[in-house]
Amino acid sequence: MKFKFRTIDLCAGIGGIRKGFEMTGCYKNIMSAEIDMFARLTYEHLYGETPCYDLTSDMFKNALQKEKYEVLLAGFPCQTFSRAGKGEGFSNKTKGTIFWHIADIIKKTHPKGIFLENVDNLVRHDKGNTIRIIINTLERELNYKVIGVKIGDDGKPLYEGKDFIRNSRNFGVPQNRPRTYIMAFNRNKYSVKKLAALSNELPQGNKLNLYTDLNDLLEFKAPAEYYLSSGYFETLKKHRIREKGKGNGFGYKVVNAKGIEHPIANTIMATGGSGKERNLVYDPQPGIAGKLIPTKMTPLNSEGIRLMTPREWGKLQGFIGYAFKTGGKDNFSFPAGVSKCQQYKQFGNSVTIPVIKTLADFMTNCFRTLGEDL
Structure with a gap:
């Protein structure tokens, strides 16, 4: 039986990210958080668990610190970063602050890996300032290696926003759905040499062909x-x-x-x-x-x-x-x-599961490169 990395599923929705990871056979979810009551009903119906936690609460964060898990998953709210929203970004006092709560959880629980999903406009919002804050937080404050990022001679992260965007139409489904995906690995858990051996580019697509068109x-x-x-x-x-x-x-x-x-x-x-x-x-x-x-x-x-x-x-x-x-x-x-x-x-509001499954397979291979037995 394969050893399974334990995951937590934040901003869980109806569990699309969780499902894509569990389809690999290498991940097992142990705790979920979702505040929408109707999404909770569907989540419980599909997985037999109620994600009745609020990730912003001290109670949830304290409970997580007592749990052992390896990978944090989060499709954090898109509204404040989307072109269709008000463009408030981090200035929004509720949804815009969710990333900071996720960062706080990362800081307190030190997962080996992180997987985040958001709208494609995240990389362009506020003239690129929003994604810059996110990448700097992960790379420089939390000390995670983000796939798609290089470190310049001055120690600052170098990246192209487009390198975080992948489109569902290239992953076996006929939907034009570009989304931002951020994957990162804990530098405090893995050596510089092993991290340098990772591919620094997320998969562009897969060979799945569920539908002709x-x-x-x-x-x-x-x-x-x-x-x-x-x-x-x-x-x-x-x-x-x-x-x-x-x-x-x-x-x-x-x-x-x-x-x-x-x-x-x-x-x-x-x-x-x-x-x-x-x-x-x-x-x-x-x-x-x-x-x-x-x-x-x-x-x-x-x-x-x-x-x-x-x-x-x-x-x-x-x-x-x-x-x-x-x-x-x-x-x-x-x-x-x-x-x-x-x-x-x-x-x-959910994710395209064939995209997530492909990226989860990629993450699994990264962990193997890092020496994990998966």
Whole structure:
């Protein structure tokens, strides 16, 4: 039986990072923290554990100091670093300070390795100042070797922001989803010579090919509830015309429109909103056009345009059709009572598991290079 490194799962969401690491067979999670009550329900349903801890609390930090673990995992909040947010960064007094709590946990518990995930805009936020603070904190204050960073003659970290960004579309799923990934190893645990032997570049992709393209992933002839009403679709059309007149590229998009040879989805988002409107699907079927359903103010549109379903979002993130698939059977499900709105949110807020699995394999190989028996 393989020895398993113990992990803690911070800002756990519905456990996408945890799942990617556990799929390697080399990691076993011992403690999780998540504050969203609906995400907690799904997490408990999937893993049989309730991540009912707040990582900012002294109680949680004190409990961690009594536990033995090797790898810290955290998909810390994106909102304050995202282009779609207010751009507050570390000035936000709640979400923007989560990184500092993670840094405090690292300082107090000294894990051998760290894996962090965030939006791609993290490396550009505040003209690069945000990522500079994060890298300096890890490298110079906490004494961790960050993959993708070199140390200059003056002792300062040297890096390119793009070296931390990887895109889900290169990891076996048809979704254009660039994200920032930070991996680091404890210099107090490993020699300079061994750390110098590590590859200093995260994997650019993998050979996994779950779907040929988006049309291979979509489940056509979806239920009527997912089709846009004619009134709402007209509103989207007018909005796109207005934005185009302003010289903007904003507006809805039919991602598998005729003429697109190998369609891929745009980034799905935790807020739903534009994540849905930028991922409309052409899926005509008899009996849809003009149909009246109770939840919509106007009849369904006549062009066969619908939203993607939560299941399709789950497939884009690798929860459905990949991570929970055993013996040819897909075992992913939500617990009873989790609304479709929450399902969209939870998938959009999570990670693409095939990306995480690839990076976890890379991290495992790094630990082997460092002399660990994994």
